[in-house]
Amino acid sequence: MRVGVKVTGHLIDLCSATHVDLDEGACVDAALGALGIPPAQVGLVSVNGEAVPKAKRSEMVLRESDEMVVMAPLTGG
Amino acid sequence: MSWQGKILRVNLTSGDISREPLNMEWANDYIGERGLGTKYLWENMDPKADPMGPDNVLIFATGPLTGTGASTSGRYAVITKGPLTGAIACSNSGGKFGAELKFAGFDLLLVEGRSEKPVYLLIEGDEISLQKADKLWGKTVWETDEWIKKTHHNPLLKIATIGVAGERGVRYASVVNDLHRAAGRSGVGTVMGSKNLKAIAVRGTQGVKVKDPTRFMAVTDEMKNLLAKHTGGLTKYGTNAMMDTMQEFGGLPTRNFKEVQFEGYDKVDAKAMLKTDETGHTNLLTNKACFGCTIACGRIAHIRKDHFTIQNRKEYWHASGGLEYETAFAFGPVIGVDDIDACTFAGYLMNEHGMDPISFGVTLAAAMELYEMGVITKEDTDGVELTFGNPEALTIMAEKTGKQEGFGEVLGLGSRLMCEKYGHPELSMTVKGQEFAGYDSRALQGMGLGYATGNRGACHLKHDTFEADMDDQTGAGKAEPCKTSQDWTAAVDSSGLCMFTMGAWGAPEFAAQLDADTEGEWTAERLTHCGERIWNLERMFNLAAGLTKADDTLPPRLLNDPAPSGTAKGKVNELDRMLPEYYDLRGWSEDGVPTEDTLGRLGLR
Numbered sequence: 176m177r178v179g180v181k182v183t184g185h186l187i188d189l190c191s192a193t194h195v196d197l198d199e200g201a202c203v204d205a206a207l208g209a210l211g212i213p214p215a216q217v218g219l220v221s222v223n224g225e226a227v228p229k230a231k232r233s234e235m236v237l238r239e240s241d242e243m244v245v246m247a248p249l250t251g252g
Numbered sequence: 253m254s255w256q257g258k259i260l261r262v263n264l265t266s267g268d269i270s271r272e273p274l275n276m277e278w279a280n281d282y283i284g285e286r287g288l289g290t291k292y293l294w295e296n297m298d299p300k301a302d303p304m305g306p307d308n309v310l311i312f313a314t315g316p317l318t319g320t321g322a323s324t325s326g327r328y329a330v331i332t333k334g335p336l337t338g339a340i341a342c343s344n345s346g347g348k349f350g351a352e353l354k355f356a357g358f359d360l361l362l363v364e365g366r367s368e369k370p371v372y373l374l375i376e377g378d379e380i381s382l383q384k385a386d387k388l389w390g391k392t393v394w395e396t397d398e399w400i401k402k403t404h405h406n407p408l409l410k411i412a413t414i415g416v417a418g419e420r421g422v423r424y425a426s427v428v429n430d431l432h433r434a435a436g437r438s439g440v441g442t443v444m445g446s447k448n449l450k451a452i453a454v455r456g457t458q459g460v461k462v463k464d465p466t467r468f469m470a471v472t473d474e475m476k477n478l479l480a481k482h483t484g485g486l487t488k489y490g491t492n493a494m495m496d497t498m499q500e501f502g503g504l505p506t507r508n509f510k511e512v513q514f515e516g517y518d519k520v521d522a523k524a525m526l527k528t529d530e531t532g533h534t535n536l537l538t539n540k541a542c543f544g545c546t547i548a549c550g551r552i553a554h555i556r557k558d559h560f561t562i563q564n565r566k567e568y569w570h571a572s573g574g575l576e577y578e579t580a581f582a583f584g585p586v587i588g589v590d591d592i593d594a595c596t597f598a599g600y601l602m603n604e605h606g607m608d609p610i611s612f613g614v615t616l617a618a619a620m621e622l623y624e625m626g627v628i629t630k631e632d633t634d635g636v637e638l639t640f641g642n643p644e645a646l647t648i649m650a651e652k653t654g655k656q657e658g659f660g661e662v663l664g665l666g667s668r669l670m671c672e673k674y675g676h677p678e679l680s681m682t683v684k685g686q687e688f689a690g691y692d693s694r695a696l697q698g699m700g701l702g703y704a705t706g707n708r709g710a711c712h713l714k715h716d717t718f719e720a721d722m723d724d725q726t727g728a729g730k731a732e733p734c735k736t737s738q739d740w741t742a743a744v745d746s747s748g749l750c751m752f753t754m755g756a757w758g759a760p761e762f763a764a765q766l767d768a769d770t771e772g773e774w775t776a777e778r779l780t781h782c783g784e785r786i787w788n789l790e791r792m793f794n795l796a797a798g799l800t801k802a803d804d805t806l807p808p809r810l811l812n813d814p815a816p817s818g819t820a821k822g823k824v825n826e827l828d829r830m831l832p833e834y835y836d837l838r839g840w841s842e843d844g845v846p847t848e849d850t851l852g853r854l855g856l857r
């Protein structure tokens with residue numbers, strides 16, 4: 176299945192993909208792994224505009240055509 | 253060691269200038285910079301004093317690590333009673349001025365009284381004098397810097413000055429040093445102007461001595477390497493890299509906080525600054541570092557010469573300080589403008605005239621809402637169409653406010669007084685009278701608690717709840733990270749180093765550098781304890797000034813109107829849930845007053 180991807184902030188230097196191809200039943204953590212984005216560098220992931228807390232990343236199953244946004248951590252400034 | 257052991261006291265009423273030994277007991281308890289400045293303020297003035305009167309005290313304080321070889325060691329703070337809030341004001345800046353004050357032999361400069369006529373303070377090595385500033389009054393920050401250096405034939409002077417905004421009482425005037433670094437928030441420049449003190453020019457030649465040079469070099473080298481691994485994004489993109497994150501998160505305050513996402517965000521964000529347009533113009537020219545900094549997050553930008561703001565004004569065809577996240581937010585989303593050159597130009601004007609871009613932008617946003625509601629009209633605004641999204645309104649009003657002309661006089665009051673003047677206090681997006689930064693606290697709940705309890709009013713720099721806020725968008729579990737980070741940030745702000753290192757360094761890393769630098773034994777525990785003491789002393793100042801629990805609140809829009817979109821869609825800030833838990837954690841009464849036990853534990857009784 177194909178999932179749309181957008182990254183924010185400096186994560187653009189780690190991942191310029193606009194989508195990721197995953198096996199059926201793949202979770203958010205698997206998508207991050209496939210994209211090569213270290214979990215420690217992720218502030219928040221949203222899927223179709225809904226926030227996915229860190230603890231849910233390994234449970235949240237993605238579906239065909241989902242839109243995933245991987246957000247850089249906020250640091251103030 | 254590293255503390256210079258001396259303070260400089262300048263009484264502007266009498267003209268007396270004196271050197272005093274640094275109170276080492278206070279230095280050990282309050283570290284330096286923000287903390288030490290707060291202690292000196294507490295001991296040297298009545299918190300009830302009029303912030304614009306001669307009894308207010310204005311302090312420029314360095315930290316024990318300022319001017320050393322540690323990374324980001326260019327920091328100093330300005331501490332006073334603020335004219336926007338009536339609360340304690342502490343505003344922090346980088347550049348080179350702070351290190352130079354240290355090189356002149358002073359940990360802290362304390363200014364009291366009021367000069368009858370405009371003056372500036374000149375510190376050239378051991379020679380210290382008050383000079384007539386009649387030829388400088390009315391000049392911009394940039395003109396003042398050039399004039400002083402030329403007049404004294406000394407290009408090595410480092411200058412902190414106010415612009416016309418500070419002279420003429422704009423409530424959020426800043427102190428600008430090194431042309432485009434600023435102690436920007438809380439009106440510290442307004443206080444300087446009220447004292448008829450135009451500038452401080454300093455050249456020092458003493459250097460600083462650290463406690464254990466060999467260990468200090470080893471530790472700071474290690475810390476620089478650690479920093480390099482964590483701050484590459486800041487170097488390349490600056491703080492404005494956060495804009496698209498805030499957009500996706502749904503915490504980007506838009507059109508006076510009516511919305512939380514801005515359709516034009518990608519025209520003013522960090523990537524837009526790097527983009528080359530069809531004419532070959534790129535907004536960002538390069539980055540720039542403050543003294544000793546190995547991050548270099550500062551932006552140097554330039555504007556298209558055919559842009560309406562400068563096409564007939566060659567004096568602005570140069571490069572200068574570019575957009576940071578907060579300036580981009582304050583000239584972009586919160587007023588609905590997506591013109592990067594207009595935003596950049598407004599940033600120039602803030603530095604030139606000496607104003608806080610956050611307070612200006614958020615005040616302008618409230619004025620635009622009043623205009624669109626029909627409460628004010630073109631007759632009030634000097635004929636300017638004050639609608640959201642109008643870049644000309646932004647730049648015209650930035651100049652008018654800086655020069656205090658026409659409607660700029662109203663904007664110079666700040667959002668709270670302006671909204672009260674027009675009968676709509678609910679539109680003022682402030683806490684204790686100070687305007688919000690670029691984070692909507694319906695999406696960032698802990699940020700809302702930090703804003704509400706901020707000792708200098710709404711401020712995003714005195715706590716760090718981002719991680720907790722991004723992971724959970726309710727009020728649950730936010731009081732603890734808010735309280736802990738407030739204490740920790742107070743310690744960092746007192747060290748002489750920059751808070752942008754906090755993503756790489758925790759308490760042990762700061763303590764290791766301080767311990768190699770400074771007399772006494774510095775541990776992570778001691779540092780955090782000092783931070784808590786500092787936070788509570790600031791609170792005591794505010795309570796003595798007349799502030800109460802009622803001031804620890806948020807505007808009704810954030811408490812009652814659900815976020816209209818984004819990941820927090822439908823949520824309001826849960827301050828009522830968080831605040832009692834926060835007071836309890838702090839060891840404060842239900843009314844937000846530190847208990848006797850708390851004061852005793854912190855050595856504040």
